[in-house]
Amino acid sequence: MKLIETDLKPQFAPMFDVEDIRADFPILRLQVNGKPLVYLDNAASSQMPQPVIDRLVRYQTTEHANINRGVHYLSETATAEYEESRRKLQRFINASEDREVIFTSGTTDSINLVMHGYGRKFIGAGDEIILTTLEHHSNIVPWQMLAEEKGAKIRVVPINDAGELLVDEYEKLFNERTKFVGVLHVSNALGTINPIKSMIAFAHARGVPVLIDGAQAVPHMKVDVQDLDCDFYAFSGHKLCGPTGIGVLYGKAELLERMQPFKGGGDMILSVTFEKTTYNAIPHKFEAGTPPIAAAIGLGTAVDYLSALGLDAIAAQETELLNYATEQIGPLPGVHIIGTAAMKTAVLSFKVDGIHPHDIGTLLNQEGVAVRTGHHCVQPVMLRLKVPATTRASFAFYNTMAEVDTFIAGLRTVQKIFT
């Protein structure tokens, strides 16, 4: 087993007290099957702190009306708060303008927006789209649909046994027909952090735009879209301590302006007659219909919360959790970590000889421990690494070393039951 390289270990202790943080998350006080909840399924969805819950309640009790239409107090308030949240998200990812931040329903919706808005307009027969083996199904299926519709072709960047992209192979895939690249920033199944900055630069040198699926990155590290120079960056609110049903697509303004709308309806138009419709300016061109206003405002509060803690401090705490869990799981007989990249977020995917992940998940639940089991929506990764399914523990900054101990003790119990 390969431990995380020492230079990735934090050089400083977390700048916050984990017990103080946990007090902000009411759900962490829950008992499951008579045991304190140990929530290690953060890569699927993270929990919501009290300030975000309070913000949703305040919006719904004192500020709610439809946005961008009424001239009355509530509509003006809701519109102002919604747009303020957009600016919070802009600062969170360091976009240069707030109109480059489009609210969507989540990462999947964001990627579909790019497929319909950019792909269907600019990708044609014989063109090639580069994706990677690590992609979540949400960054595979839309492009397959496009490829089928247009007669385009998908090329796939392979990975090594550790779950790292083979960057040399990525570079070899480029040719004059390459029109688009889609890469995830961090693997949901394995935790691998991909070298996207250099991959983006390589694509740009050949005039190819790049979409980054950042769903698993933004909760765990500082993301600067200008520094990365990505063309599109997609992420979800509910993995970011925010509500479900809200997400973001960042896009460079000049690209968004050239794209066609994804969904048609109210709010995305300037004028409509049966002869001709004129589309609204970005970002509104891509926000047809009434958006999830409360969720968008709640997400603004969630990124305020995370920014106040500090993404560097969050990353430091989570790296300690990963290193400790990796050390503790090592001595267990017959346990194999799946995904041993040098650069990883706090995701521990593993298989246990002779025990199916679903049995592990069900029995850990009996100990109050929530983990994910299955193929994690990355069947190509599972196929490549020759595992039908894994068990995945994914950590957040509010997890503790004691919870890692409970998880490891639970695994020992599972192994004892099966001996």
Next chain:
Amino acid sequence: MNTKSLYQEVILDHNKKPRNYGTLDKASHQAVGHNPLCGDHLDIALDLDGERIDRIAFHGESCAICKASASMMTAVVKGKTRTDAETLFQEFRDMAMGKLDLDSPHHLGRLTVFAGVRDLPTRVKCAILPWHTLHAALHSVTSISTESEDDPMHAAIGDA
């Protein structure tokens, strides 16, 4: 309920030493059952002697609940008529879905060790998959999936 009670001796024993595990050199009926949510699959082959299940075997990749269910199913239906097997299929499915009153007369016998699965909605299909596959084989359907539209247990399990 206590999940551990589902993982009792008899299920763990059948998982470790599955009965009728393997293939048949001659089979009158066979089917493969898939659970695409976890990638599990199960091959069931049987040989009918008239209306009676003369021989039956299974193999595949699956969790303990599914494998033990398949093992116990093959042990129970061997020698029974296809009508009896269909009755057991209906009763077992109803039990796993919490629709069977175990105090009323039924034919499940020791198969009731799987009753606890009704409290684990995500695991119900693991227990039922062997029975669905047997049912399909007896009706000369060669491949079934827990996610097919007509499956009463059809329900997506979210993923991320």
